Amino acid sequence: MITKRIIACLDVHDGRVVKGVQFVDLIDAGDPATQAARHAREGADEIVLLDITATHEGRQTLLDTVRRTARELFVPFCVGGGIRSADDAAQVFEAGADKVSVNSAALADPTLIDAIGRSFGAQAVVVAIDARRDPGAADPVRDAQVYVQGGRKLAGRRVVEWAREAEERGAGEILLTSMNSDGMRTGFDCELTAVVSEAVGIPVIASGGAGTVEHFVDVFGRGKADAALAASIFHFGVSSARSLKEELAKAGVSVRLPC
Amino acid sequence: MMRVTVIDYKAGNLTSVLKALRHLGVETVVTDGDLDLVNTAERIVLPGVGHFAATERLDATGLTSAIRAAIARGVPFLGICVGMQWLYAGSSEAPSQPGLGHFAESCEHFSESKEKVPHVGWNSLEVRKNSKLLAGVEPGEYVYFTHSYRAPVTADTAATTHYIEPFASAVERGNVMGVQFHPEKSGATGLKILKNFLRWKGTE
Numbered sequence: 254m255i256t257k258r259i260i261a262c263l264d265v266h267d268g269r270v271v272k273g274v275q276f277v278d279l280i281d282a283g284d285p286a287t288q289a290a291r292h293a294r295e296g297a298d299e300i301v302l303l304d305i306t307a308t309h310e311g312r313q314t315l316l317d318t319v320r321r322t323a324r325e326l327f328v329p330f331c332v333g334g335g336i337r338s339a340d341d342a343a344q345v346f347e348a349g350a351d352k353v354s355v356n357s358a359a360l361a362d363p364t365l366i367d368a369i370g371r372s373f374g375a376q377a378v379v380v381a382i383d384a385r386r387d388p389g390a391a392d393p394v395r396d397a398q399v400y401v402q403g404g405r406k407l408a409g410r411r412v413v414e415w416a417r418e419a420e421e422r423g424a425g426e427i428l429l430t431s432m433n434s435d436g437m438r439t440g441f442d443c444e445l446t447a448v449v450s451e452a453v454g455i456p457v458i459a460s461g462g463a464g465t466v467e468h469f470v471d472v473f474g475r476g477k478a479d480a481a482l483a484a485s486i487f488h489f490g491v492s493s494a495r496s497l498k499e500e501l502a503k504a505g506v507s508v509r510l511p512c
Numbered sequence: 513m514m515r516v517t518v519i520d521y522k523a524g525n526l527t528s529v530l531k532a533l534r535h536l537g538v539e540t541v542v543t544d545g546d547l548d549l550v551n552t553a554e555r556i557v558l559p560g561v562g563h564f565a566a567t568e569r570l571d572a573t574g575l576t577s578a579i580r581a582a583i584a585r586g587v588p589f590l591g592i593c594v595g596m597q598w599l600y601a602g603s604s605e606a607p608s609q610p611g612l613g614h615f616a617e618s619c620e621h622f623s624e625s626k627e628k629v630p631h632v633g634w635n636s637l638e639v640r641k642n643s644k645l646l647a648g649v650e651p652g653e654y655v656y657f658t659h660s661y662r663a664p665v666t667a668d669t670a671a672t673t674h675y676i677e678p679f680a681s682a683v684e685r686g687n688v689m690g691v692q693f694h695p696e697k698s699g700a701t702g703l704k705i706l707k708n709f710l711r712w713k714g715t716e
Contacts, residue, residue, distance in 0.1 A: 255635045255675055256654060293699065298634055298656075327532060329656060329697050346525040351697060373524045374562030376630065376658040425658070426632065456632045479628065509634045509654040 256509045257473045257501070258480035259494055260299040260458060261292035261487055265334075266306050268314045272436070272484060286322040292487060293328045296494040296511030300326060301354065301428075301482065304334030305403070311335070316348045323349025331379055333428075339368040346373060354379040354428055357401040360408050360415070363422060370423030379458075380419035381428040384412040384445060394444045404432040412445070413452045420453045427453060428482070431461040438464025438486075443476035450477040458482055466492075466500040473506050513539045514710065517553035519575060519595075520544040523566030529559040529592065532696035536707055543575070550578035553587055555710065559696075560594030564619075564661070565606035567598045580612065588687045590645075590709045593659060596683060596690030605661050614688055615668055619661045622676045630660045631675045635693075637682070643670040644712050645689045645705060646682060653701040655681070655693040662692065 263270045263285050270288050271279040282288070289300045302322060304315045312335065319332050332345045333354030342353045359365045359380055369378045383400045390396035399408040399415050408415075416427050429449050431442035441462045450457040456479035459472045463483045472478045486492050498508045516538050520526055526542065533540050543549040550556065556579065560567075570576045583589050591599050598611045603619035611618075622629045634654040639646045649671075662679035665672050670689070673681035683690045689709060695702035 255631065255633050258633050323527070323531065325535070327535075327697060327703060328699050329694075347527060349527050349531065351525070351528055376561060376632070377524065425630065454628055455630070456628055479633065510652070 254507050256298070256507045257478075258298040258458075259296070259469070259497060259501075259508065260301055260480055260482045261289070261297035261494060262301045262303060262460070262482045262484040263288055264303050264305050264484060265315070265318060266304075267311065268318050271305070285318050286324070289322045289326055289330075292494055293326055294511070296498050296509070297328065298509060299329040299331065299480070301331045301333065303354070304332070306334070316344060319345060319348040319350055333379070333381055338365070339372055342369045342373065346377070352377050352379050352425070354381045356381040356383065357408075359419070360399065360401060360410065363418060366419055366422040366424050370425075375423045375425040378424050379426045379428050380416070380424040381430065382412055382415060382419075382449075383430050383432050384442075385432040386442070386445065394448055397445055397448075400432055404435070413449060416449050416453050420455050424455060426456045426458060428458045428460060430482075434462030435460070437462055440464065440468040441472040441476055441478070441481065443472050446472055446476035446478050450479070456480060466497060466504070469497065469501055470504045470506060473501075513537070514554060515539045515541060516555045516557055516710070517549050518542045519550075519556065519558045519570070519579070521560075521566055521569040521575070523563065523569075523594065524561035526559055528694075528696045529557065532703065532706055533557070533710075536703065536710060538710060545573040545575065547574055547578045550575060550582055553582055556582060556587055556589045558589070558591045558595035558598065560592055560596070560598065562594060563605060564594055564597060564603040565609050567594065567606075567611065568609050570598070576612065583614065583688055586687050588709065588712055589689065591690040592696070593692060593694060596692050597661060597663060599683065599688060599690050600663055603661050615663075615666070615683060615685070617664050617666055619663050621661050625676045627676050629676075630658055631662075632658045634698075635673050635675060635681075637671040637673055639671045640669060643682065643684055645684050645691070645708050646671055647708050648704055649701060655691075655695065655698040655701055655705075657681075657693045659692060663690075
């Protein structure tokens with residue numbers, strides 16, 4: 254039976270793991286390679302490393318970080334942040350990533366999805382969408398808006414329509430972050446996740462808002478998520494992938510327990 | 513030190529497979545057309561991500577014939593993902609592109625269903641008895657899949673997995689083995705399976 258994936262997310266800035274609330278007020282949360290290895294050991298099904306440095310000088314630091322993190326990591330490893338071309342993606346793959354996540358660059362030029370998919374396969378392309386409910390719309394959830402620049406700027410696209418286009422262009426997965434709930438630990442946006450998950454035929458990874466085990470139970474059930482991203486819940490020893498999964502198994506969610 | 517010849521047919525990324533093999537203490541050599549590396553191979557791994565059509569390159573470079581001869585000599589061979597599917601007669605993903613035909617059947621797309629395709633994530637293996645490749649894999653262990661096409665369950669199936677329908681997640685006959693999942697991305701279980709392949713003598 255296929256299991257629900259718990260993905261550990263490391264936001265990385267200048268080669269260090271950081272955590273902020275709604276993408277601001279960053280605090281240091283450790284070394285990426287050490288953190289990734291620990292999460293994998295404790296049962297995380299996948300590691301996502303999101304580089305939020307996004308400066309030109311930061312590129313080499315990122316590739317070094319990816320190389321160092323990938324070295325002893327034998328679970329799927331996805332890297333995002335600052336990937337603007339198929340060449341950028343190729344460098345990240347060469348450094349040891351299995352997947353890349355693209356966000357604003359794909360919005361600016363959607364053919365980036367096709368290009369990476371052609372060279373590395375659809376399984377290697379994750380399209381990350383930063384979404385915010387649209388309170389002014391007739392249906393704030395179905396008409397949720399895509400945001401760029403860390404959630405500060407409207408992209409001018411509706412989330413559902415963009416997710417469908419990404420799938421058609423050859424994305425292998427959608428990483429959906431609710432900007433409303435990111436870092437708040439008040440739960441995933443299950444309504445929005447379900448709407449997107451039902452709109453596409455590829456897996457949807459829910460992100461933003463994890464705070465308790467119940468939040469994960471909820472997003473796998475009501476939210477119809479195939480996987481869920483956890484960042485702050487794992488930092489500072491709040492909870493481990495192992496204890497999270499043991500609790501999820503008790504709640505009837507099918508998960509892979511670490512050997 | 514044992515040397516493993518890894519076949520590159522330019523259909524994606526070999527880094528993870530090479531990393532896992534090196535982690536297990538073997539030397540790796542990569543070939544995208546140097547047939548000597550296949551003709552003198554001790555062990556061959558054919559990784560694979562992406563589209564079945566990419567295997568056309570194996571025919572064009574002469575690698576298909578060289579691999580066929582190596583298999584006939586008894587060289588242990590492991591195909592991963594598309595590399596496993598290539599061992600069959602073909603795949604409906606690229607109907608005009610033949611596979612190696614070591615296994616007579618063909619690979620097909622998952623049947624129509626409400627489940628999502630590709631099958632992405634960690635799923636379990638139902639291991640058939642006497643599998644050399646999957647020795648020591650216990651119930652409750654999981655491996656990582658990402659694919660839309662799958663091989664049918666036959667007498668050569670070493671393990672089955674259920675997603676939408678039962679399919680062959682591992683195949684094994686003589687010195688030829690294949691896995692639909694990614695052992696290089698399947699944690700401790702995956703490394704154990706790769707180690708089984710590297711340890712297997714081929715004549716047992």
